[in-house]
Amino acid sequence: MSEKLTPRFRPSDHEIRSVDTMCVNESELSHPWWYNFKYSVVGILFGIVLVKAEIVSWYRIQEMFRFQSFHMYGIIGTAVIIGMISVALVKRLRIKTIYGEPVTFQSKSFSRGQIYGGLLFGFGWALTGACPGPIFAQVGTGGLVILITFMSALAGTWVYGYFREKLPH
Amino acid sequence: MELLSKPWPWWVAGTIIGLLVPTLLILGNKHFGVSSNLRHICAACFPANISFFRYDWKKEIWNFFFIGGILAGGIIAASFLHAGDPVQVHPELVNDLAAYGVGQPQGLLPTDLFSFDSILTLRGFIMIVIGGFLVGFGTRYAGGCTSGHSIMGLSNLQWPSLIATIAFMAGGFAMTHLMLPFILSL
Numbered sequence: 001m002s003e004k005l006t007p008r009f010r011p012s013d014h015e016i017r018s019v020d021t022m023c024v025n026e027s028e029l030s031h032p033w034w035y036n037f038k039y040s041v042v043g044i045l046f047g048i049v050l051v052k053a054e055i056v057s058w059y060r061i062q063e064m065f066r067f068q069s070f071h072m073y074g075i076i077g078t079a080v081i082i083g084m085i086s087v088a089l090v091k092r093l094r095i096k097t098i099y100g101e102p103v104t105f106q107s108k109s110f111s112r113g114q115i116y117g118g119l120l121f122g123f124g125w126a127l128t129g130a131c132p133g134p135i136f137a138q139v140g141t142g143g144l145v146i147l148i149t150f151m152s153a154l155a156g157t158w159v160y161g162y163f164r165e166k167l168p169h
Numbered sequence: 170m171e172l173l174s175k176p177w178p179w180w181v182a183g184t185i186i187g188l189l190v191p192t193l194l195i196l197g198n199k200h201f202g203v204s205s206n207l208r209h210i211c212a213a214c215f216p217a218n219i220s221f222f223r224y225d226w227k228k229e230i231w232n233f234f235f236i237g238g239i240l241a242g243g244i245i246a247a248s249f250l251h252a253g254d255p256v257q258v259h260p261e262l263v264n265d266l267a268a269y270g271v272g273q274p275q276g277l278l279p280t281d282l283f284s285f286d287s288i289l290t291l292r293g294f295i296m297i298v299i300g301g302f303l304v305g306f307g308t309r310y311a312g313g314c315t316s317g318h319s320i321m322g323l324s325n326l327q328w329p330s331l332i333a334t335i336a337f338m339a340g341g342f343a344m345t346h347l348m349l350p351f352i353l354s355l
Contacts, residue, residue, distance in 0.1 A: 013224045013225050013228075016220065016221070016223060016224045017224045017225075017228075017229075019221065020221075020309055020310070020312040021202075021205050021208070021312050021313060021317070033230065036230060036231045036234040037234060038196055038197075039193070039196070039197075039199070039231045039232075039234040039235040039238065040234045040235065040237055040238035040241070041238060042189060042192055042193060042196070042235060042238060043234065043235040043236060043237060043238020043239045043240075043241070043242060044238040044239075044241050044242040044245065045185065045189070045238075045242065046186070046189055046235075046238065046239055046242060047238060047239035047240065047241060047242015047243045047245070047246065048242040048243075048245060048246045048250065049177065049181075049182050049185045049186060049242075050239070050242070050243070051242065051243050051246035051247065051250075051277070052173075052176060052177040052182070052246055052250060053176065053177040053178075053179065053181070053182030054176050054256055054277065055182065056243070056277055057256045057277040057278065058277070058278050058279060058282070058283070059256045059258045059262065059274055059277075059278075059279070060256065061341075062262055062345065063258070063259050063262055064341075065341045065342055065344075065345035065346075066259075066261075066262060066345060066346075068259035068261055068262055069259055070179070071179050072179075073179075074179030074180060074183060075179045075182045075183040075186065076183070076315070076319060076320070077183065078179065078180055078182075078183020078184055078186075078187060079182075079183045079184075079186040079187040079320050080187070080319070080320060080323045080324060081183075081187065082183065082184055082186075082187025082188060082190075083187045083190040083191075083201075083320055083321065083323070083324030084323070084324045084326070086187065086188065086190050086191035086194075086324065087190065087191070087194075087324045087325050087326075089191070090191055090194055090195075095191075095194075095195060096195075097194070097195055097196065097197055097198050098195060098196060098197075099197070101197075101198055102198075103194045103195070103198050104198060105325055107327065108312070108322060108327045108329045108330060109329065110328070110329045110332065111312065111329070113310045113311055113312060114311050114312060114318075114329050114330075114332050114333040114336060115332060115333075115336045116310060116311075116336075117306070117307045117308065117309065117310025117311030117312070117333075117336075118307065118310075118311040118318075118332070118333045118334075118335070118336025118337050118339075118340060119307070119336050119339060119340035119343070120303050120306055120307030120310060120311075120340065121303065121304060121306075121307025121308045121310075121311055121314065121336075121337055121340060122307070122336060122337045122338060122339060122340015122341040122342075122343070122344065123300075123303050123307070123340045123341075123343070123344040123348070124299075124300045124301065124302070124303030124304035124305075124306075124307055124340075125304065125315075125337060125340070125341050125344075126340070126341040126342075126344035126345045126349060127295065127296045127299070127300030127303065127344060127349070127352075128296065128297065128300035128301055128304060129278070130300075130301075130304060131203070131204075131304070131308075131314050131315040131316070132203040132204040132206065132207060132304065132305075132308055132314045132315075132316070133203040133239060133314070133315070133316050135301075135304070136203075136236050136239040136240045136243065137239050137240070137242060137243035137246075138243065138277070138278070139240060139243065140239070140240045140241065140242065140243020140244040140245075140246070140247065141243045141244070141246065141247040141277060142247055143277070143278055143283065144285075145283050145284055145285050145288070145297065146278075146283070148288060148297050148298060148301065149297050149298075149300065149301035149304070150301065151301070152297070152298045152299070152300070152301025152302045152304075152305065153207055153301045153302065153304045153305030153308075154207055154210060154211065154305055155301075155302055155305065156207075156301065156302035156303060156304065156305025156306035156307070156309075157204075157207040157208055157211055157305040157306065157308075157309045158211045158215065158217075158219075158222075158305075159302075159306060160221075160305070160306045160309045160310055161208070161211060161219045161221035161222050161309070162217075162219055164219075164221050167310065
């Protein structure tokens with residue numbers, strides 16, 4: 001990641017983009033657009049897993065919140081452990097990307113939004129049985145009504161952006 | 170083929186999802202996360218001069234390829250991997266839902282709750298439209314979702330992500346046990 005010096009009065013693109021998000025990434029390399037298809041392959045794998053392990057199922061999410069099944073806890077727990085080990089290895093071994101760029105990480109600072117927003121998302125998660133990732137996979141399985149959920153989520157994000165300055169953070 | 174067509178166990182799914190984290194990092198220093206896509210779509214389609222949406226979304230184009238893949242993965246799983254079969258649901262949940270007129274599972278989602286007809290009912294409207302709105306509003310307010318915070322953030326040992334994850338779960342428990350019984354009875 002490059003930390004560019006920018007005049008105080010005009011936030012850089014990266015500064016605006018870094019607001020309220022976990023996942024910022026910058027690459028200095030520019031590739032033809034079709035290089036991005038490798039991310040589609042990763043997405044396809046993710047989508048198949050979301051459906052085949054029934055993570056997209058409203059029932060599975062309800063079972064989780066009712067302690068009626070270990071399934072979702074097992075999935076998230078395993079994913080976090082594997083993810084932690086992977087990130088630790090990438091950091092320790094200074095693993096680079098396939099293009100030889102260093103892999104970078106950003107620290108996240110605390111904001112009260114993580115509590116307020118987190119609770120609101122939790123409400124929505126239990127209602128719809130969908131996180132943002134599974135929404136797309138649900139649409140793919142033919143749940144066309146989920147397009148409405150998706151558009152509502154888009155509206156929710158937009159309204160958040162509109163009122164962002166007025167909300168406690 | 171038998172293995173592919175049955176529902177996958179938690180440890181298979183957890184392992185694959187966990188490995189997506191280093192895969193994206195090594196492919197191009199990308200951090201696993203999905204909810205930002207909703208913001209990028211807003212930035213691309215209707216920024217409306219809101220500063221939160223005024224950034225160069227074209228830099229984030231890999232995200233659109235990624236979610237396009239998730240969509241395609243859903244189609245592939247449903248078309249070729251027998252994913253439309255009814256979910257084996259805990260009998261207590263089936264009983265609880267039956268009390269609210271929600272029938273036996275037919276697929277991944279309860280069709281009595283999630284259908285174009287049910288949107289016109291108050292119950293369906295709250296669950297589909299308000300629920301979706303809360304997902305979009307809440308994830309951005311929290312700065313990430315289950316992928317960005319709970320998986321990527323926790324993998325990177327970020328304590329704010331732990332707080333967010335606890336809030337996600339607390340919100341889900343509160344909705345399921347305090348509010349959902351009322352909403353389902355509407």
